[in-house]
Structure formats: structure tokens, C-alpha cells
Amino acid sequence: MAFWIELLISGLVAGLVIGLSALSITLVFGIARFPNAATGDTMTVGAYGALLGHRATNSLLVGGLTGAIAGAIVGFLGYWFIFRKLAQRSNVALLVASIGLAFVLRAILGVSFGHSQQVFQLPLVRPWRIGDVPVHPNDLVLAGACATILAIVFAILHLTPIGRRMRAVADDPALARVSGISPSSVMTVLWLLAGAVSASAGIVAGIKTVVSPEMGWDLLLPAFAAAIVGGIGSPVGAVVAGLLIGVVQEMATPFVGFTYKIALSFLLMLVVLLVRPRGLFGKLEGAR
């Protein structure tokens, strides 16, 4: 029993990483209307940013903020220099551009930091025991940080004027403009937010495992699976599906082995798409 609860906990932590990156994908898809393949490498930027910030200050909080800001900057620069210029083009053009941006980011990171794996030097803490279950304090800190980030994102979306405008643009860009909403201000905030959120996912992944230039690209596929399973464009769906995929992957590892657990997110995606094509939380009227 304790073994399974341990797997569940590590599944939830992995799920938070997937959920945050899926949230970034689904926000961009809902508002800028294309699948952003640079999400994974923005995660990597976040992880390296946090690594540098942590090394410089020995504070995980400062490291995390550094990484998130780095991600936000990358998100904004991608928008300003690439996606803004292609806004009138097809979403295939935007997807291809984002794949290009992804390669550029990875190359820059590889040249700057080398290809060897790096780790966050954290003090070893003895896990707490709750019954038979070992609980790592770091996991709790990370889960708390993720929950805080999610709360901030949802508060922005639902409680602030700019968040309302973002949801309006997601619903109907033309009607949003007719209502006086300037697309460029919404897009600027979207990309800062999407960059910071994917960076946060990368930071958590980096702290849990290792940091390398390829890490984000490897995490991109489960992130897309979660965005689709949750219902593309649905922020709540992205997070729930991320947690679901994280837990399913971890709990299935004893049966299918480490190598094949990635494949499970696709199995789950196929099943959900067959049973419920608009995803778990997909909008009914989103069939535009």
C-alpha cells in the first residue's frame, strides 16, 4: 500500500509539471490559436535560469523567480519578433515558426551551458514518514509552489480586467476588438504569462530530475497530450489532465517499465479522444 501511495505522490508531482506546461500550451492555443512547439524549450530556459539564480544566491525562491522571469522574457521576445509578424498567416505557419524557435533556443542553451546534465545542489533532507509512506519535504514545497502559480494564473484570468479580456479574445477575437480590446496588449500579457508558466514547469522538472538542453523537448509530448486530453483551450482541463497523466504514468511504471511510461500518455489521449472528442473540459460551443 505504502508503495502505491508513494507512486501516487510522485505521480502528482510529475503531473504538476505536465499540467503547468499543458496550461501554457492551452493558453496560447486558446488565444493566439496555434500549438506552440517552443513551450518545451521555454521550460528548459526556465530551468537554466533557476539554476543560475540558485547558484548565485543559494535561494530556491530567487532561483525560481529568475527562471520564471527568463521564461516570460523568452515568451515575449518570441511573440514580438516572430509570432506577431506571422499573426495573419495560417496556424501551420505559426507552428512551424515555433518549431524553429524551439531549435534556436535549444542550440543557444547547448552552446552556453554544454550538453552535460546539471543538478540543483539542494541540501539532503530526510523524508518525513506519514505511516509507512515517506514524504519528501521538497516535494511538498514544489507542490505548494505549483499550486500558488496555478492560483495566480486563474486569479489573473478570472479576477482581473486583462484576464477577462484574454478570455474574451479566446472566445471571439473580432468581437473583442469591436468591444474596444486591443489585441496587442492582450497578446503581450498572454506571452509573458505563458512563458513564465512553462518556465515554472521546467524549473520543477529540473529540481526533481536533472537539467539538460534536451529536457524540455522530451517533456513536450506529454504536455501536448495533457492539453488535448483536458480539452484544448481549457485551462482547468489542462491542469486536471496533467495530474491524471502524471499519476497514470507513475502508477503504471511497475507494470510497463520506465521506458514505456511515456507511451501511456498517448494511450490515454487516444482513449479520451475516442470517447470524448472535445476532451474532458472542452467547450461545446468551441467548434469554430
Next chain:
Amino acid sequence: MSVLEIDNLSGGYSEVNILNGVTVSVGAGEIVTVAGTNGAGKSTLAKAVVGLLPRVEGEIRFEGSVINAVPTEMRANRGIGYVPQVANIFPSLTVQENLEVVVGVTDQRQRIAELFAVFPALASRRRTRAGSMSGGERQQLAYARALMTRPRLIVLDEPTAALSPALVSETFERIRALPSIGASVLLIEQRARQALAISHRGVILDGGRVAMEGPADTLLADERAANLYLGQHG
């Protein structure tokens, strides 16, 4: 003075012209009906006025100044309200959020309270997701949203098309009252007779051109207009 002057306007969604030299004006306090068969270019004309038509030639003037180069969102801020033919609310936002989201309203709370007083059905559903409302309620919300900025010109694209017959005359009454609150109206309607009955003037589009125009009662009495465009008893 004219609130809106459309001067020899041509344009379309691609290289093809949908509008071919349309000239229409709306004077202060006027309701002007634009009628015409399906595909005549009525909605396209409305989009040109609010800045959603990709390509236009000719001139569009609002309160005397040329607005061809003014982006859609700035036209809204300047006082042009628009209720599109379809997709005229934000379905995933609540009723209240649909109104709050409109930019450039300084006394937002007060304005929303005023509009809820005019549309009591909306007030009781302020926390409802707009997408789950009935056609009539959506239409009211679409109006309220367009009226948030106290526009001096409001462009209505077939406001009665999706309504049950009972709601149609109520809607025309509401439109008739718009000039008294300071909004001149460009009214696009298939129900041309009923629309002309509350209008000062009318324009009939055909193939992106003005086929007929004149005072509303002249058009209503006109034999040729009746035969070709209005139907005998609309």
C-alpha cells in the same frame, strides 16, 4: 451634420470586390435601414464601418473625420457600437463579464446598473454563462454590450433574424428609441418593411451597389421596391 458618411466605398475580403462604390450616410438622430437580398453585401458594409473588412477603397467618415485607417478597437472607443449578425456575445463569459470586458467606459459600475435597468432579464442572470442563454436573452446582451460605451452610432446587423415573432416588434421598438438616447442607427434588416417603418431613410443594396434609396415612406410606397426587394406585405 452627418454622424456617418460612407463615400464611394468599394472593398472585400480578398481581391474580389463585394462592395462596388457604395455611398450611404446617417445623420444625427437618424435611423437608416440597409435592406437587400441575401449576399447583397449588407454585412460586409457593416464590417467596413467598424473596421473588420480587410480591404476598402473610398472614404468612411465618422463625425466628420476620415476613419479608414483607424483600427477597429479605436473606432469602438470613439463611439461606434456594433452588434454583429451572428456571434455577438462572449459565450464563456458571464453576462456581467460580457459588459465589464468592454474597454473605455469610465463609470463602468453605473453604466452596467443603467443597462440592467433597461434589460431586467439580464440583471437576474448576471452570473450566468452567456453561452447558456436563450436567443432572445443573447440578443439583449448583445445590445447591452454594444451600448456600454454610449455610442453615437450603432450598427445593427439583422437584429431580429434569430428572434421569435413575439420578440421582433419589441426589438423594433427598442431600436426606435435609440436616437432619443443619443445613438444614430445604421440598421441592416431583411424584414425591410418593418425596419423602414421605424426608419427615416432607407437604402437597398444589390450586388454590392446601391439599387434604390430615399426617405423611408417613399420606399415603402414605391411599386418597384415592393416588387423587387421588399415583398408585397413584409
